[in-house]
Amino acid sequence: MGMGQTPTIAVIGRGLIGSAAARHLAVSGYAPTVIGPGEPLDKRTHHGVFASHYDEGRITRKNATDAYWAEASIASITRYADIEAASGISFFSPVGALMAGDSDGAFMASARAVAASLGVSHKDLDRNGAECQFPDLSLPDNWAVLWEDAESGHISPRRLVAAQTRLAKDAGARFLDAAVSGLDVKATGVDVTVGRDVLTFDRVLVAAGGMTDHVLGRDLKYKVCARTVALFEIDEDHAARLGYLPSLVMGTPEGHYLLPPIRYPDGKSYMKLGGDPDDILLTSAQDIGDWFRSGGRADVRDDQEARFRALFPGVSVRSVAMDACMTTWTDDLRPEIAALSDRLFVAGAGNGAGAKCSDELGRRGAALVMNSIEKG
Numbered sequence: 157m158g159m160g161q162t163p164t165i166a167v168i169g170r171g172l173i174g175s176a177a178a179r180h181l182a183v184s185g186y187a188p189t190v191i192g193p194g195e196p197l198d199k200r201t202h203h204g205v206f207a208s209h210y211d212e213g214r215i216t217r218k219n220a221t222d223a224y225w226a227e228a229s230i231a232s233i234t235r236y237a238d239i240e241a242a243s244g245i246s247f248f249s250p251v252g253a254l255m256a257g258d259s260d261g262a263f264m265a266s267a268r269a270v271a272a273s274l275g276v277s278h279k280d281l282d283r284n285g286a287e288c289q290f291p292d293l294s295l296p297d298n299w300a301v302l303w304e305d306a307e308s309g310h311i312s313p314r315r316l317v318a319a320q321t322r323l324a325k326d327a328g329a330r331f332l333d334a335a336v337s338g339l340d341v342k343a344t345g346v347d348v349t350v351g352r353d354v355l356t357f358d359r360v361l362v363a364a365g366g367m368t369d370h371v372l373g374r375d376l377k378y379k380v381c382a383r384t385v386a387l388f389e390i391d392e393d394h395a396a397r398l399g400y401l402p403s404l405v406m407g408t409p410e411g412h413y414l415l416p417p418i419r420y421p422d423g424k425s426y427m428k429l430g431g432d433p434d435d436i437l438l439t440s441a442q443d444i445g446d447w448f449r450s451g452g453r454a455d456v457r458d459d460q461e462a463r464f465r466a467l468f469p470g471v472s473v474r475s476v477a478m479d480a481c482m483t484t485w486t487d488d489l490r491p492e493i494a495a496l497s498d499r500l501f502v503a504g505a506g507n508g509a510g511a512k513c514s515d516e517l518g519r520r521g522a523a524l525v526m527n528s529i530e531k532g
């Protein structure tokens with residue numbers, strides 16, 4: 157970079173965190189080049205890279221069992237309305253959110269402590285109180301819920317990426333629809349291989365989700381886990397009646413969670429339940445591809461269906477489908493937002509919770525890059 161020239165920045169990955177980082181860089185005047193492929197047309201036959209946001213529902217809530225996540229979520233949720241208004245793309249359904257579990261267990265104790273310490277507005281309901289408020293919901297004995305009834309619910313991850321992308325483009329970001337196959341940090345810049353081209357940038361931020369270790373070409377740092385979700389098709393009139401239901405996160409060993417009825421691109425409404433009994437690790441790009449192409453695990457879907465029917469005994473289900481996804485974890489259960497060198501940065505590892513707070517995680521990644529430039 158010569159004197160007076162604007163430094164060139166690439167963001168690798170245009171998922172939830174990458175598109176957020178791109179917006180923050182672009183509105184700060186650093187027109188980044190954002191490199192990454194879009195969603196595969198058919199996951200069952202796709203042989204390129206995969207990502208964790210190809211869906212219509214991600215739970216969003218301010219509270220968490222760890223204050224780190226609550227603070228990042230509060231910062232993001234506070235900006236949702238501005239992102240929606242400026243982009244003209246709505247992605248947030250503020251239906252409310254529940255954290256539920258054994259009233260005397262560690263999950264609820266942590267949730268209560270974080271809510272109290274950060275002043276997250278909520279109602280603490282015992283099982284009877286929760287079932288009166290949400291008559292379709294049937295909870296296990298001795299469960300309680302923390303009910304956030306404001307500025308929480310669910311977001312469409314696809315539409316959030318679209319909103320961030322539109323605003324980043326409006327502010328000068330350039331998008332390349334391609335996968336990166338090589339990265340080489342040199343004294344004078346970072347060489348990024350895209351197809352047959354090698355592009356050189358002053359700074360590179362990698363935000364490639366479950367593919368981050370492979371894009372960086374480093375030893376595996378993240379634990380990438382195969383995840384199955386069950387989708388319950390609900391009749392339209394029934395779905396409208398169930399529209400009052402909030403999102404639900406449960407303190408079970410499997411980490412169950414539930415999305416209320418959401419309309420999907422096939423025009424049908426589905427409730428979605430996730431939570432896996434074990435961690436199948438995906439250690440290579442090939443493993444990740446094979447997992448997505450498999451479409452999920454039928455035994456996990458069956459357990460999820462049993463859990464769903466116990467929670468919603470009166471809800472009639474038209475059909476049950478499943479889908480495959482991946483979550484990306486670190487040892488300390490926090491995202492990795494770090495400088496790997498003077499030129500190379502990373503913002504990754506959503507630890508199963510990175511959608512709701514992706515705008516803040518992307519902002520923090522972008523801030524690291526911009527600070528390194530401003531320091532010279």
Ligand SMILES: Cc1cc2nc3c(=O)[nH]c(=O)nc-3n(C[C@H](O)[C@H](O)[C@H](O)COP(=O)(O)OP(=O)(O)OC[C@H]3O[C@@H](n4cnc5c(N)ncnc54)[C@H](O)[C@@H]3O)c2cc1C
Pocket residue numbers: 168169170171172173174191192193194205206207208209213214215216313334335336337363364365366367368371383384385413430481482483503504505506507508509510511512513514
């Ligand atoms: C089933 C499931 C349910 C979840 N539920 C929730 C929830 O309720 N609430 C919540 O907050 N979070 C939830 N999450 C987590 C959330 O979706 C992730 O934390 C989030 O998607 C992480 O964002 P990301 O940008 O790091 O990765 P992604 O969204 O996966 O994006 C990664 C991007 O990198 C790109 N990429 C990959 N390889 C390359 C390459 N070689 N070159 C260029 N680009 C590349 C991909 O194409 C993609 O665009 C859930 C995840 C799953 C799987």
